[in-house]
Amino acid sequence: MREISTAALQMGPIQKSESRAEVVARMISLLEQAHAAGAVFAVFPELTLTTFFPRWYVEDQAQVDQWFEAEMPGPHTAPLFARARELKIAMSFGYGELTPEGQHFNTSILTNREGEIIGKYRKVHLPGHSEYDPERAFQHLEKRYFLPGDLGFPVWRNLGGIMGMMICNDRRWPEAYRVMGLQGVEMVTLGFNTPSVNSQMSSEGPEDRLFHHRLSCQSGAYQNATWVVAVAKAGVEDGHSLIGGSLIVDPNGKIVAETKTEEDEMIVHHCDLEACNFGKSTIFDFKRHRRIEHYGLITQRAGAEPPD
Template sequence: MARTLKVAAAQLGPVHLNSKREETLARMITLLQQAAEFGAQLVLFPECALTTFFPRHLIKTQEELDTYFEHNDDLLDSPNTKPLFDEAKKLDVDISIGFAERTKEGTGYNTSIYYSVKKNEVIAKYRKVHLPGTKEPFENPDAVNQLEKRYFEIGNLGFKAFRVPDIIPGVLKKGDESKAERNGLGDPIMGMLICNDRRWPEGWRCYGLQGAEVVLCGYNTAGFAPDLWGTQKPMTPQQAEDDAVFHHKLVMQSNSYMNSCFSISAAKAGLEDGKYDLIGGSCITSPEGHVIAEAKGKDDEIVFAEIDLNECRQGMEKTFDFARHRRTEAYGLIVERAGVVEPELL
């Protein structure tokens, strides 16, 4: 049985501090319409898609900070997001989008959600676990800051895979006892990561152990941030950006391969606020680790591919058949220890 999906990453060019929400939303709707013209059934938008990437700024008042967060419990009814979901419903296209979430209790999270058109509801939510950077800005006034630890709490929803309903016709459903082998025959299994999460293999493996076939990852990655990354040798901004793009593709390709899944990554890209360069590099990657589609530049752009989820089965059932080959008794340190403890000196 064919289990094919037409998917797209909606890369966004720069969104500035003074960009109006309605203008950004209009750009996102245009991208959604373009993806629909390709035949996309699913469109992924970047991390913190609705605003500039505000964690690079030291924001001094709660009033200003609140303008970057989505406070409405129901995104489908919020004036900041409702037009996007209405258009998705009109076009019959599922969407996943990243945004800054403020809970009823006042807690901030870097969040992404998955909206199912067939259900007309948000069926999954993920909150970013691996928050990079620092809580206080660097002393260097020219540094590119990353203050997510200041504005967000660590995600508390874990890495929970989910099935997307009714996006592929004819798949196996609960209660169908006619098939002895059910793996890889049901509705697509997906997971979500956000930006820095993609660099940490633990999250990917959690999804792999749930049979995830597609991992969605929105991100904002700086092209040049030596204060944040550190450098072993001096680099020009272009060299640093080339390295950042290389590392982005490296983690998407390697983790897709090691967990036998497709991945879709969607960036914000270009020069935000006149000085902060974001790398772009949105791409779609196969379970064999190949980039099968990628962005050509740093502007608003649709990256599209038709994928066959049956391609996940070879890795899941052969090289990375976890049930046969994983040795959990040998991996204790992974959950027992967070930091590095070297062996004693000789």
């Protein structure tokens, strides 16, 4: 076996008024719980350090920048990295990244057990819109506050396995999983902040949102014979509700652990990476079965164009 004892560390709501120090203290508490449960790898959500700020329309760039990190680790996150090093636990978490060039990305990082950053991913599939939309029940302005990711979908060797990252809406796009699958990925980590109600269709509530979330994670895991660890920031933030449903999915697409609340919560599973081998060598043996000569439209065309 090549087993990675993995903790999905769900975060409850983070209010606008909550400081980085308070959030990092919560993260450290969850990290310590994960270590006590035997985990060597801990996965936190998308935008772990702040409220989900794209729900607000803000014109003052200085106010927007307060939600971003100019360095990682920085003064607020250094205690988290120090504790992870002490516990010898690797981690992945998401945050708003402000680059030295002044660019803004929705970013996730991967560390090893020594607390060293070995991987970075920037969210590719940004949902929502860029200008205020009066027709929506609330705003979803990721296209306003972030640039599309420019690093692609790389993978890294860590903890004896091959790991990749994606963020929230990426899970709905099979291409994201497949690009990593073609690099032999064995575990995909995924942080998300998903509103409990669709801002453009109020009839799509938490039950439907959780259904589509599970469907996306399970199909991606099965079709690429990989573990998927999906972790939420959940609960009611400043009056806006986010779903929970943090889960761990095995390479057969089965959910093996799932959170039960919308608060800070830990689930742990011993993920045997050898479980990926059967799918990768049989039905999803890409080298034997893929017919790339027929897939050209996937990279040649972005939008659908029905025939005349």
